[in-house]
Amino acid sequence: MSAIICKDLCKTFRQGEEVITGLDNVSLSIDAGEFVCLSGPSGSGKTTLLNAMGGLDTPDSGEITVGSQRLDQLGKGELADIRLNSIGFVFQAYNLIPVLSARENVEFIMQVQGVPAAQRGQLAEQVLADVGLQGMETRLPAELSGGQQQRVAVARAIASKPRLVLADEPTANLDTHSAAQLMDLFVALNEDKGVTFVISTHDTRVMGYARRLVRLQDGRLISDEAQQPHGMAQA
Amino acid sequence: MGGVSRIVAVLAWRNLWRNYRRTLIMLLAIGIGVWAMIFMSALMRGMTDQMVHNGLAVLPGEVQIHHPRYRSDPSVVNSMPSPTGELLAALEKPPVSAWAARVRVPAVIASERDSRGVTLLGVDPAAERALGSLPDEILQGRFLTDAADRGVVLGASLARKLDTELGKRVVIMSQDPDNNVADRGSRVVGIYRARLASNEEQFVYAGREVLQQMLTIGTAVSEVAVSANDYRQVDSWAPAIEDAAGDNLEVLTWMELDTFLSSMLSMQDGFTLILMVVIFVALSFGLVNTLAMAVFERVREIGLMQALGMRPSLILYQLLLESLYLLVLGLILGNGLAWLTIKPLESGIDISGVAQGMEMMGMGTTLYPALAYQDMLMSTAVVIVLGLLASLLPAWRAARLDPVRALNKT
Known part of the structure; x- marks a missing residue:
């Protein structure tokens, strides 16, 4: 079953007089449970594609289907609902709400979803423990390291049990050790819970974890290959 | 309180105190503004009461x-x-x-x-x-x-x-x-x-x-x-x-017997409302600026919340609630200040030094400020309604931020 289907996606940006191609007829299908890396140099269209898949950005043309819903036909409010209920996001930075503690950040999506307090409290504690942050529930983001903050973001992304997690350069601000820990966590979630991961990165260490590597360049999909994951050690 | 309302309320309250110095200054400004509204209303009401009472004593x-x-x-x-x-x-x-x-x-x-x-x-x-x-x-x-x-x-x-x-x-x-x-x-x-x-x-x-x-x-x-x-x-x-x-x-x-007195009363009531609105319009520039700055500083955070699935209406609600907290705290401060300063003056303020000619208006040389709950309620209504209206624009702009642009804001 396909988690995401992108068909002939095109997106251009205007930068002054210049028109920049973000996506150029990109077609791609990702099955549920896959672990996919979108790779390519800066400006290749990775983030644009990821944003389109997450309903954060609307393509100029083409179709995007997440689960059974055509994102390109939905309004802002409906897209927000899809992101809330079906997609987990992990960004490169500014992942957490600074005035909320680690636990409150994890509970944030569930609170907006309307999950009862007792249930979300239990889930939040469990996922924080799963990502190795037991005992740090009451800390504010400013009191956590970059790696710990990313773990909280992951905990938040998976706490509401989304079918799909989209991560944009999740290791860009992490040291090697923290990056390896984060990627191990992604792999475990993918393997144990069947969560579909789509990660945009130009970090070759991250690419080593993917079972499928999609390469983009100048907004075009230039290769889409299955690979044997080898982790960070062999990168 | 439901989960959504609770998290919105928590976010609004905590965000209010992120820049506590700015919030305190704004609180003080609103408090003094509200105090000025009520104090001026009390003086005007005292003058009106005195004029009408004197008029009624003659009427009688x-x-x-x-x-x-x-x-x-x-x-x-x-x-x-x-x-x-x-x-x-x-x-x-x-x-x-x-x-x-x-x-x-x-x-x-x-x-x-x-x-x-x-x-x-x-x-x-x-x-x-x-x-x-x-x-x-x-x-x-x-x-x-x-x-x-x-x-x-x-x-x-x-x-x-x-x-x-x-x-x-x-x-x-x-x-x-x-x-x-x-x-x-x-x-x-x-x-x-x-x-x-x-x-x-x-x-x-x-x-x-x-x-x-x-x-x-x-x-x-x-x-x-x-x-x-x-x-x-x-x-x-x-x-x-x-x-x-x-x-x-x-x-x-x-009111039918002395149309001058009744029109003076209506005019004073109208003036009180106009005075309150004028004071608050001046204050609202500060309020709008505070909220606009708060939004400007939190563009990425607002983008993040939108990316995580918070509907624009909830962003709007959160920012309006933040403004409401500020207004309510300012109102409490202003009303408290007004009560503390007007009550001791209710026994009369000697205005003989500036009262020449006041006799023509049916007033004496002592002014009795009259603290009326309806003036406090009116100032509260003016502050809340105009305050929220003034906050609507920055809140609405925040709610309409494009999440991708907001997240990439440097």
Whole structure:
């Protein structure tokens, strides 16, 4: 079953007089449970594609289907609902709400979803423990390291049990050790819970974890290959 | 509280205190603004109350009952019978707190040296005292003892102009119902002072029964003045008096009797609202700036919340709630300050140094600020409604931020 289907996606940006191609007829299908890396140099269209898949950005043309819903036909409010209920996001930075503690950040999506307090409290504690942050529930983001903050973001992304997690350069601000820990966590979630991961990165260490590597360049999909994951050690 | 409402409330509250210095400054500004609104309203209300009370003391009463033609021709021909039966019953029960039947006719008063046209008031001193319509101060002698007192009480200014004094005799002349001259000599038993010199020259007090006898009108009177001690609520009880008076008498409220006073009251109420709006409009620039800065500093965070699935309406709600918290705290501060500063001043502020000319407006030299809950409620309503309206634009712009651009904002 396909988690995401992108068909002939095109997106251009205007930068002054210049028109920049973000996506150029990109077609791609990702099955549920896959672990996919979108790779390519800066400006290749990775983030644009990821944003389109997450309903954060609307393509100029083409179709995007997440689960059974055509994102390109939905309004802002409906897209927000899809992101809330079906997609987990992990960004490169500014992942957490600074005035909320680690636990409150994890509970944030569930609170907006309307999950009862007792249930979300239990889930939040469990996922924080799963990502190795037991005992740090009451800390504010400013009191956590970059790696710990990313773990909280992951905990938040998976706490509401989304079918799909989209991560944009999740290791860009992490040291090697923290990056390896984060990627191990992604792999475990993918393997144990069947969560579909789509990660945009130009970090070759991250690419080593993917079972499928999609390469983009100048907004075009230039290769889409299955690979044997080898982790960070062999990168 | 539901999960969504709770997290929005928590975010709004904590965000409010992220830049606590800015928040405290804004709070202080709103608090002082609210204080200024209420303080100015209390001063204006005090002035208005004083003007109306002074006006009503001269009028007197909040409701008057007359013969239907008395106001166009205030002669003794247009007298009315003293209240009896249903009307008397209505005058004797709450909310009426006092009433007085009086004879009021144009007359001439002559001393040994001069004469003047005056308004002769035949009063029952006890009833007038209850009504609060006695002269402000007796400078010499005494006021009338009862309705049968044969003396007269003159204003100080009139006594000067007549070149008469306490204990001297004066002659009062008017017309009886048959247009014959009705006159009598009376001794000056008292000299009074009024707030307005013009009143001192116009009104001469005599015993009601003495005047009724002089004018040969039996127990008839010119007017009945009625008070319930709340001039603002007169419309709620005047109709009952009107019903009891029947069709043969005219019942008018003070607003109909003294249109200047009533228009002053409406104008003061209008001014109070305008003043509040003007003060808050000035304040709202600070409020909008505070919220705009808060949004500007949190663009990425707002983008993140949108990316995580928070609907634009919830972002709008959160920012408006943040503004509401600020407004409510400012209101508490402002109302508290107003209460603390106005209450001690309610016993009166001496404005004699700046009060020259205030007499013309029916005011004295002491101003009594009046803290009214309706003014506090009005300032609260103005602050909340205008504050939220002013906050709407920055909140709406935040809610409409594009999440991708917001997340990439540097």
